[in-house]
Every structure is written in structure tokens, then in C-alpha cells.
Amino acid sequence: MFTYLLFNLLGLVLGLVAAVLLIVGLLYIRKRAQKKERHMIDAATLLIAISVVVVFFSQGVYPIHFALPPMMQAMTHDKTPASLPLFASIDFLLNQDDFERVENIGRDPNDVPAPIGDREPETIEINVVAKEVISEISDGIFFNYWTYDGSVPGPMWRVRVGDSVELSLTNDETSSHPHNIDLHAVTGPGGGAAVTLVQPGETRTVKWLAKHPGLYVYHCATPNISTHNAHGQYGMILVEPEGGLSEVDKEFYIMQGEMYAIGGLGKKGLVAFDSEALLDENPTYVTFNGIVEDAPRLQAEVGDKIRMYVGNGGVSLISSFHVIGEVFDVVYPEAAIGPESAIFQNVQTTAVLPGGATIVEFTVDVPGNYLLVDHALTRMNKGAWAVLEVSGEENPEVYTELK
Ligand SMILES: [Cu+2]
Missing domain, CATH: 1.20.58 (Methane Monooxygenase Hydroxylase; Chain G, domain 1)
Structure with a gap:
């Protein structure tokens, strides 16, 4: 590559x-x-x-990998720091068989933890592994993903306000880079990154108090930060308010992300990371949950009240999140949750900032397929879409074809 x-x-x-x-x-x-x-x-x-x-x-081509070096930390196969990123790249080429091949890197949008419910604050332990793997963006297009727990996005976690969280980050022994974790829910230096930098094989733990309710992005903040994010190192944590959120029928976990690949859209084989495109903020792929979808991942029944936890792992693009054929009954703008927070009603499209999130709720009335998109629609060509399949009885009062 x-x-x-x-x-x-x-x-x-x-x-x-x-x-x-x-x-x-x-x-x-x-x-x-x-x-x-x-x-x-x-x-x-x-x-x-x-x-x-x-x-x-x-x-023009050769020195681009030297555009990042002062910020880029990498290790060679024997875990000594590479003197130049080029050498880390050559080392990767020579030792790529050591990386685990993951069948499906995209996290299942249904993979949402159960609601907290009404309980007192307690201490929560979370263990997560930073792991570099190889998987497919789309059929035949392989990419060296850097992940939390082997999928993109990383796991969604759910705590309540007032919980004390002990989060342990392990860097898998096969990794070629140091990693850490910056949670936007954390109050303290680096959002946890300052005390969780782990070399391959190491584990470090940060303890922090969930002071603020809301839906928060977490990501790797190891230099060069944007490079780590653009390899897939992001996820979200929901800090529920006291008493939890209202009950719904279905919850989904969706994160938009970007990948930068040399050779352009659709190039098959193991594609190399494109630093120049990263600096130009021009991603080759824009995905929902790490892959270009090949089969519908979201299902619901007519009448279901749906809540989507939507985040943007970035690096660069603001997502204009929209579901084609639906109106959001409720939006928690920027995923802010609080007694004084404004809630928007009857929203068509909502902004999801890089490193930010939103929560949308709507009820599905009519069976059929609904596309989740970034309404900057050329990004659909780059993979920014997912299908929500709704089954159930037709509802001609709401929607029908007239001859
Ligand atoms: Cu990292």
C-alpha cells in the first residue's frame, strides 16, 4: 500500500x-x-x-507524509519509536499480517445499553481496549482502522449524573501507536487524555465524576489527533439526568465519521491513509457507523417511538442530519439535557458538529424504507447514509398514493 x-x-x-x-x-x-x-x-x-x-x-507527493511528523507519534513493530512516520509506514507494510482482520467493523446501531432508570449515583467501572485492525469500508476496500473495542464507533456507554466513573484504557499489544481517551463529559485536563496515554500493552485508569447530563462524544486525543479520529477512534457516552429520559420503543446509536484514502473513492485493496486529503478537509468516505452500508441496519414497527443518539466523530464536516420522509417530533439541540435546556419541536434537519452530538425523537406512522442522511447530499455518494426499515400496517390517512 x-x-x-x-x-x-x-x-x-x-x-x-x-x-x-x-x-x-x-x-x-x-x-x-x-x-x-x-x-x-x-x-x-x-x-x-x-x-x-x-x-x-x-x-508534491513524497513530502506530504512529512507535513504531520512533528505531531505524529508512532511505533515500529518492535515497539521502539519510529524516527520518521515514513519508517512507521514501511514497518506497517512489512508487518501488516499481525493486525487482526475484523469481519464487520461497523458497530450495530442497535447496540445501545439499557436505560439507567431511577437509581442513586454509584461507581461505574468501564474497560475499553484501543486496537488497530484491518477491515472493509465497503466490499473489497480494506482500511487500517484504529478502534475502541474493535468497532467504529466505539461502544456507547450509559451512566447517570452523579456517577463516579473508573475508566480503564488498555492499548492492545499489536498496536503501532500510543492512544488515549478524551471524553467530552469529563471535567479535567484533556477530558481524561492527560492521564490515559497508553503505549502498546499498557493500561491506565482515570476516575471522573459525571457532573453534567447530556450525550457526549469521546475520542482519541493522541497527536496527531485528527489522524487518530480519522482512523475511527471515537464513540459516545450518555449521561442520563436524574430519573432518566422518557421511555421510547426503540433507541439507535449512530455516528458520522470520515475516512481519507489514497487512490480516491472506490479504489479496491488495502488503501493507505491520505494525509493531504485530511489537511484539505476533503474526506474520501463519509460513513454512518464506520462503513458504507450494504444491508439495512435499523428496523422498527409502525407506531414505534424512536430515539436516535446521533454523534459526529468528524474530523472536519458539520453533519446536516436528516431522515428522508420523517419530521423529528423532538430534538435536543447539541444533545444538551437539562431543566433549562431548550427542546426543539417539529424539526426537518439538525446540525451535528464535529465532536458534538444530538438526540432526535420521532414516531414512525407509515411502513417503508427511510434514509438517514447528511443532507449535504453529495456525501451520500461517499457513504453517508443508512436505511431504517419500518414494517406494519399501511396508514392511508397519513400517506397514500392517489391515482
Ligand atoms: Cu489513538
Whole structure:
């Protein structure tokens, strides 16, 4: 997957050797040359030397991986820090078989923990593993995902306000990078990242008080942070208010995310991460729960009251979250929950900021398929959609075809 870098490097080295040989040859000829010819040879030598410098520093593709190095931390296969990210990339290429192949990287949107209900605050233990794996974005398109617990997004957690949370982060031994966790629900340096930086094989624990109700994004905050997020390291935690949220029939967990891949949309095989596209904020793929959907993942019955916990792992795009054929009865804008928080009613499309979330509720009245989208609709072409299948009795009073 990084063969183009090797070819670039080979081309540069061969060009450099050729230039040196040429200069040596010219200097050899110069010794026997007349004065006039020597001037010409001097000028030619100088121009060759300048052109070597210009070619080396004007390479558009090769140095892009050097755009991030001051911020990028990586390890080689034997867990020593790589002196340059390029070497970490070559190391990955040589040792890619060590990474677990995950059949389906996309977290099931139905994977929502049960409501807390009415209980007193307590101490909650959470264990999570940062793991780098290889899986498919879409059929035949393989990507080196960095995950929490082997899926994208990471698990959704559910606590109540006042709970004390002991969160242990383990970095799997097979990882090539350090990782940590920054939870937006945490009050304290780095949202937990400052005390959870783990090298491969290490575990560290942060204890924090869930002071604020709401739905919060968590993500890896290891430099280069955007690179870690764009490999899939994000998820959400719901801090329920005292007494919990109202009862609904179905809850879903959805996170929009971005992937940046060299070779562009649809390129098959193991695709390399595209740092240039990351810096340009131009993702190759925009996904709901880590993959381009190949079969409907959400199901409901006519009459179900549905609540969706919707987050945006970013890195860059603001999501205009919309369900085609539905109106949100209730939106908790920016996932704010509190006695003074405004609740929006009858909303068509709602913003989900990178590193932010929203909660939407609606009741399905008519059977059929409903598309969840980012209404910046070209992102559908990049994978930003999911299907909600609703089954049950037709409801002609609400919706029917007239001949
Ligand atoms: Cu990370």
C-alpha cells in the first residue's frame, strides 16, 4: 500500500546518483578544457546542482507524509519509536499480517445499553481496549482502522449524573501507536487524555465524576489527533439526568465519521491513509457507523417511538442530519439535557458538529424504507447514509398514493 513512497524514494536516490556522476564527469573533462569551455562547464555544473535541490524540495507527493511528523507519534513493530512516520509506514507494510482482520467493523446501531432508570449515583467501572485492525469500508476496500473495542464507533456507554466513573484504557499489544481517551463529559485536563496515554500493552485508569447530563462524544486525543479520529477512534457516552429520559420503543446509536484514502473513492485493496486529503478537509468516505452500508441496519414497527443518539466523530464536516420522509417530533439541540435546556419541536434537519452530538425523537406512522442522511447530499455518494426499515400496517390517512 505504500509502494508509491518506495518508488518515489528510489527515483530520488537514482536521480541524485545520476547528477553526482554527471558532475564528477564534467569536472574530469574540465581539467583538460580550454578557458571558455571551463566557464560553460562551471555554469552547467552549477545548474545541475541547483536543479537537484529544486527537484528534491518541490516533490508534491513524497513530502506530504512529512507535513504531520512533528505531531505524529508512532511505533515500529518492535515497539521502539519510529524516527520518521515514513519508517512507521514501511514497518506497517512489512508487518501488516499481525493486525487482526475484523469481519464487520461497523458497530450495530442497535447496540445501545439499557436505560439507567431511577437509581442513586454509584461507581461505574468501564474497560475499553484501543486496537488497530484491518477491515472493509465497503466490499473489497480494506482500511487500517484504529478502534475502541474493535468497532467504529466505539461502544456507547450509559451512566447517570452523579456517577463516579473508573475508566480503564488498555492499548492492545499489536498496536503501532500510543492512544488515549478524551471524553467530552469529563471535567479535567484533556477530558481524561492527560492521564490515559497508553503505549502498546499498557493500561491506565482515570476516575471522573459525571457532573453534567447530556450525550457526549469521546475520542482519541493522541497527536496527531485528527489522524487518530480519522482512523475511527471515537464513540459516545450518555449521561442520563436524574430519573432518566422518557421511555421510547426503540433507541439507535449512530455516528458520522470520515475516512481519507489514497487512490480516491472506490479504489479496491488495502488503501493507505491520505494525509493531504485530511489537511484539505476533503474526506474520501463519509460513513454512518464506520462503513458504507450494504444491508439495512435499523428496523422498527409502525407506531414505534424512536430515539436516535446521533454523534459526529468528524474530523472536519458539520453533519446536516436528516431522515428522508420523517419530521423529528423532538430534538435536543447539541444533545444538551437539562431543566433549562431548550427542546426543539417539529424539526426537518439538525446540525451535528464535529465532536458534538444530538438526540432526535420521532414516531414512525407509515411502513417503508427511510434514509438517514447528511443532507449535504453529495456525501451520500461517499457513504453517508443508512436505511431504517419500518414494517406494519399501511396508514392511508397519513400517506397514500392517489391515482
Ligand atoms: Cu489513538
